Amino acid sequence: MSLxxxxxxxxxxxxGRATAQAFLQASRxxxxxxxxxxxxxxxxxxxxxxxxxxxxxxxxxTRPESWKPAVAEILARHQRLDVLVNNAxxxxxxxxxxxxxxxWQRVLATNLNGVFHGCQAxxxxxxxxxxxxxxxxxxxxxxxxxxxxxxxxxAKAGVVALTRSLAKEVARIGITVNAVxxxxxxxxxxxxxGDAERRRALEQIxxxxxxxxxxxxxxxxxxxxxxxxxxxxxxLKIDGGIF
Amino acid sequence: xxxxxxxxxxxKRLLVENLMLQSTPEEITDNLPLFGPGGLGLDSVDAxxxxxxxxxxxxxxxxxxEAAKKVLQSVNTIVAALEERLxxxxx
Numbered sequence: 001m002s003l004x005x006x007x008x009x010x011x012x013x014x015x016g017r018a019t020a021q022a023f024l025q026a027s028r029x030x031x032x033x034x035x036x037x038x039x040x041x042x043x044x045x046x047x048x049x050x051x052x053x054x055x056x057x058x059x060x061x062t063r064p065e066s067w068k069p070a071v072a073e074i075l076a077r078h079q080r081l082d083v084l085v086n087n088a089x090x091x092x093x094x095x096x097x098x099x100x101x102x103x104w105q106r107v108l109a110t111n112l113n114g115v116f117h118g119c120q121a122x123x124x125x126x127x128x129x130x131x132x133x134x135x136x137x138x139x140x141x142x143x144x145x146x147x148x149x150x151x152x153x154x155a156k157a158g159v160v161a162l163t164r165s166l167a168k169e170v171a172r173i174g175i176t177v178n179a180v181x182x183x184x185x186x187x188x189x190x191x192x193x194g195d196a197e198r199r200r201a202l203e204q205i206x207x208x209x210x211x212x213x214x215x216x217x218x219x220x221x222x223x224x225x226x227x228x229x230x231x232x233x234x235x236l237k238i239d240g241g242i243f
Numbered sequence: 244x245x246x247x248x249x250x251x252x253x254x255k256r257l258l259v260e261n262l263m264l265q266s267t268p269e270e271i272t273d274n275l276p277l278f279g280p281g282g283l284g285l286d287s288v289d290a291x292x293x294x295x296x297x298x299x300x301x302x303x304x305x306x307x308x309e310a311a312k313k314v315l316q317s318v319n320t321i322v323a324a325l326e327e328r329l330x331x332x333x334x
Contacts, residue, residue, distance in 0.1 A: 123295075124295045124298065124299070127291065127292055127295040128295055128296070128299050169288065169291070170288075170291075172288050173288065173291075173292060
């Protein structure tokens with residue numbers, strides 16, 4: 001196995017960190033870059049614990065001008081980029097009738113535009129390499145479209161469609177593009193739910209438990225590994241059997 | 244061999260190597276259409292790879308589909324675009 005370079009966005013959060021750990025634990029040859037924006041304390045800690053093969057890089061996924069120096073920094077060090085995990089996301093739930101336009105724009109900007117900018121930033125390198133893996137973190141909301149999440153569900157459904165379309169564009173060049181659609185996962189997003197809301201959520205899950213970040217990370221890692229070379233354009237739901 | 248002839252040879256090699264063509268560089272004539280029937284038969288994915296390769300190897304930016312349509316007609320049109328770029332920025 002030779003050097004593999006992985007970039008994970010939204011890496012300060014629970015799922016981003018779990019994904020980074022999955023790659024770091026899988027092989028000493030994996031070098032992981034943690035894309036961080038306003039919050040970075042957890043990512044800095046993880047990089048500090050894995051000196052020499054885990055690094056933080058400033059990255060506002062919503063701005064193409066932020067992607068350029070981030071990718072350039074990675075290429076300056078390794079001269080390659082093998083895996084992009086578009087994980088950065090945010091949500092501002094509310095009914096559409098009362099949703100401020102700004103809430104719509106922000107959620108689309110991070111969850112959908114961020115994926116577009118990320119793919120565009122790494123594709124020239126992956127096309128030159130004639131190899132690459134892109135894994136987009138969508139959501140079960142993309143498939144279920146729950147009330148109160150028109151912005152988030154639309155953005156994540158867009159991510160799934162982008163994934164399928166881009167997969168066809170670059171399949172012949174040795175690049176795979178896949179999405180994961182996690183259901184309820186025990187991360188910061190779930191921690192803000194009240195007890196009653198958590199109980200209602202658990203009742204919807206046939207497994208009667210929330211997913212763990214490492215369970216989602218394992219799927220992301222699999223989609224980025226050599227054995228998954230024939231899988232592209234898929235949207236893998238990971239939800240304890242909800243849908 | 245003058246610069247233009249050398250560039251043509253390089254572009255033909257780049258086409259064959261980057262797009263994994265079955266043709267040899269010598270079989271690609273200077274004005275052979277790259278796309279469409281009766282030509283080299285490239286498609287849109289080949290065009291994407293070609294745009295990336297020209298930027299990486301020569302710093303030639305092809306910013307939009309209109310420019311691509313103009314530049315990527317044949318080896319000669321690619322060479323003309325490269326020479327135009329080199330004369331504007333001789334570094």
